[in-house]
Amino acid sequence: MRNTPDVVITGVGVISPIGIGTDAFWHALLEGESGIRPIDLFDADGLTVRFGGQVPSFDPKLYVRPRKSLKVMSRDIQFGFAAADLAIADAGISSDKLDPERFGVVFGNEMIYADLDDLETTYRRAKTSAGTFSYKHWAEAIHEELQPLWLLKHLPNMTASHIAIAQDARGPNNTIVLGDVSSLLAVSEAASVIQRGWADIMLAGGTGSRLHPTALVARGNAVLSKRNHDFGAACRPFDLHRDGLVNGEGAAVLVLESREHAEKRGGHIRSRILATAACCEPRKQENLPTGRGVEMALRNVLRQSGLNSETLGHINAHGLSTGPMDRAEAQAIAAVVGNTPVTAPKGNFGHAGAGSGLLELAASVLAVESGSIPQTRNYKTPDPACPVQVIHDKPMTGRPRTAISLNFSTMGQASVVAIAAD
Secondary structure: OOOOOOEEEEEEEEEEOOEEOHHHHHHHHHHOOOOOEEOOOOOOOOOOOOEEEOOOOOOHHHOOOOHHHHHHOOHHHHHHHHHHHHHHHHHOOOHHHOOHHHEEEEEEOOOOOOOHHHHHHHHHHHEOOOOOEOHHHHHHHHHHHOOOOHHHHHOOOHHHHHHHHHHOOOOOEEEEOOHHHHHHHHHHHHHHHHHOOOOOEEEEEEEEEOOOHHHHHHHOOOOEOOOOOOHHHOOOOOEOOOOOEOEEEEEEEEEEEEHHHHHHOOOOOOEEEEEEEEEEOOOOOOOOOOOHHHHHHHHHHHHHHOOOOOOOOEEEOOOOOOHHHHHHHHHHHHHHHOOOEEEOOHHHHOEOHHHHHHHHHHHHHHHHHHOEEOOOOOOOOEOOOOOOEEOOOOOEEOOOOEEEEEEEOOOOEEEEEEEEOO
């Protein structure tokens, strides 16, 4: 019988509102810095909420190759591509020295909205003199105005495709599109591919931008914090005075390898995957989540990993900063692991959709490696309905160097990944 290989993490690549690259990202987390700022990607004056976790000074030309690929890459895809390059560099490997058929990519993505600039002239042509919208004229304009490859900018699977082409990764390739839990599910799938013996090395990533103007209008602002004049304090996971989530953007990629492959090439092992789990709490749209899916996923991953409330160093929580979601998550965590310390990095950079899970897991990878757990920004007043021990004010040290990263969607899905220092 084939032994199941250990899966280790040897590289981390980060594009985030608080820094590009692991060093900048990690320093900002330990210092409690905020990446929430006024949106200037477009004219946001007409929006009720005009701030978010925007990645500043990102130049895709520094990463994307061939350069002409930028024409068919949305901002989300550019982030993922750049994070993959940074992760490969961090792992100290060259893709041209890998067996391409044993090298794969799995990415967590979400819906990528169309750019308004691309559709403006098409829309104007479909507007009649009476001010109504003509679907006939729209169909004609679409054929004449949009370039044939326009759709490639908006297909979620294109992030993994572009990366695989650039890195010559001919092994298993997949994309998971399941909202907030997408990228931790991508890690789970990538680790499983290695354990099944189908690959030696995988790039597991997640990317998202919830700051796209079309996305902001489509989703509305009902669950958003409205602190336009105090945006640095707007995202406050588990705090009694939280008033909504903060949209953000970003991407992160982990290099996963079998231990044998990593040791053979002399790679530096940052941490190892202990176990993964995913569960769902089916519910009707009108009902609030209870956190039952979170509780089941946590119990499953503890059973698989052998961890318990005494040996688990910290929980990296979803920490959305909304009332119902934080309550459901916190109560589920407390029910399973009691007073295990909790950190919630969205307080630093907001909610990047499918990108958040990997950004948060990257923070825990760096935490278990260093022995320091970043604090939760903006946590000031405990909420009795959120009975968890939130790390605040300063980083925590002296804990076991193990962690569970958790994501939780409004539809009840939960995904968790357990890691440990090597």
